[in-house]
Amino acid sequence: MGRFYSDTLEEGVRLIYFQADPALFPQGVKLVEQAVVAGEPDAYYYLARCYAWEDGNVEGDERKAKELYKKGIALGSDLCVLGADRMGALNEEMKAVMVRSLRESYDAVLKMAEAGDPMAQYTVGLFYFWGDMLFRFQKPSKEEFDRCEKENAQVALKWFCRSAEQGCIPAFRNAFNGMRGGINSIPKDPKEALRWAESVKDKVDMRDYYYSMVVEYQRLKDYGNANRWCRVGMEVGDSSCIVSLGLVYLEGDKGLPMDEKEALRLFGLAAENGNEYGYYNMGRCYYNGWGCAQDYRQAVEYFKKARDLGHTTADMFLSRCYYYGRGVQQDQLTAFRLAKALRDKEQDYPREILGLCYLNGIGTMPDYALARSLFEQAGTGYYASCIGLGDIYSKGLGVEEDIQKAVSYYENAASRGNAEASERMKQFKKTIFGKWKRR
Template structure:
């Protein structure tokens, strides 16, 4: 890069495109802005990318992207020309700033790419990958379209891989995902995508991809490889990988022996690093007594942290905590609020608890018809607590006629699930000589 860019611009590019710590992006953008202030032509392309595509976590602003692209083109940046074409803003004043043709700009960037400049290689890869070559230069007939698309996909992959070998993260992303998913004419081959990615270890900062490697290796039943990347993530402080390894130990079916205590230790490590999924899973352990004694107070604390950090599924556990008063005071309104949010998000929710709240008007307006329906749906899914609530409903004639035989049947199913209080409820009844159930 040093051959084409100033030290300031090179350092900015390294922070934005050659490492994956987002806390360093702002400094990278500032360095680009300094290079732009110094009227460095190619700096306008990279800062325009930030505003056009959100690179560096910059808020998109097409007006700024156009202004930067236009000035960069005026200063002679061929990268700005290709970038404006890719952003579909090479028109009007931006296009009028050109002194040469799009083909001239392409050839200039290609020369940079052939000399080994990784960001130019990335730009050439994009030109092939997204069809700019196809639409601007080749313009094949309908019969030849597929042939050219496949050839261009191969060219794009070649340039992405050359760029990635020098550490360019977006090039790695495009090369890996192209083969992993079979995009734009690239043949889908997960094994090949992983094989190539392994060769990039030590060349590219792949921390953002460790989790993807783990999931793909698990899907392929290559558990030793999955655990290897889990452990690599733990060493590198990648919290999602710490959780991944915790789940391996929690379930004991992914290449390691079950060890709930080890799982909890890892979940807490991820939670301490601010990971919402780590908080959620640590809470599950405390709530269910996995690897520790049941501790509802600690479970609620973890669940609340996960919720504050944006975890979605934790609302189901929070609903249970508020409903039963586990780790917090009983609060039916909060329980219903959590369940309604899950419903609005089309997520699973504890129907037996919502059914109870509707049946008795707890935290929500009473709706006995809905309450009964939700309890029956949960019971049909073999939920023991739903059977317990249905037993109470028939026993106490809540929204239905008293039906002792139905109450006993429901309590028996709840007792089979070892629901607390079910056996005691059954003890309130006895059979007559004629086989009919009645209260003792």
């Protein structure tokens, strides 16, 4: 990083900003605290950042951050001046203890950046990226604002890239996300973001961004590189990458052949790491018999573990399991509650199960119109939708009775081997004129 700080502070900064193992963050924070106790002015900037932005996984505390910035400013830290300004805390009280003006402090930090300090480079990048340069110094006219903003975005990107090339992770984050998403007037260019990220992959600890690389390559349908980064992530136990590769094998349409057993193995690895998506997809495999014998009891166990970790989509399958008694004691009231809770939260939910509940008055008063709407939304790919719609038209529940339409729905499900639909079909017979009627 260069000799801008004491050995203690430099090592602390390295552990917080230049490596991605959270287990080492506390050691980095402790070293920064030691530099603060020793009275090193710029140490106050880094410790204040920890409290202001939760760097190093420190619990945020705005009051502490402001106190640290103020003390660092009084000791002559130019980084603290820019840090307080970025936080919106550079009030009159702060200005009263400033040794230099904001412009002079910026120039001092810029000189550090030009001399090669990556954290100063990152800080200068932030000054341009978030508009401090625009609103504090440039103050362009309305006619010049857009041009100036775009030019500043390029300057910010330049400094972020220079900092990242020396291993600064937050600088990499801002450069990569800025290019891939077009943030703050940086031109959106996912291909350039990936090209640049590939160019610095040996210089910066990118382990928190392996999955982002996967996602961007998948969006571009560059599945070879997407799968390559999945395997890079697997090497460090990145569960998101492991699950993503598992989905590729499960679907068999993204650069690799379908292999349900390999997908199951990969989901299991992610589940062993406590990953909610690993548990959820293990549940899906056992529920459907993908790569294994169908086992509803096992599926329910995995779905419950996924739900306990916050994966609400698991409740879709649990609702179906409770409704039909698959792998768990049948409890249609619980099935209704799970499905309705998902719907109330505007999350994806099992429409066919909720439709059956509204059709049959399970946990609620019957609502035939809503039931029909839910079945139609779910689609006839679900047996339950076919049977529910068949019952509605067969019995004239909220609609005019239509035996022909009812039978067409039952036939749809029966033709795919559904026994319940086949039983419904026994209620009807064809006339010599080809019309369906009740027996």
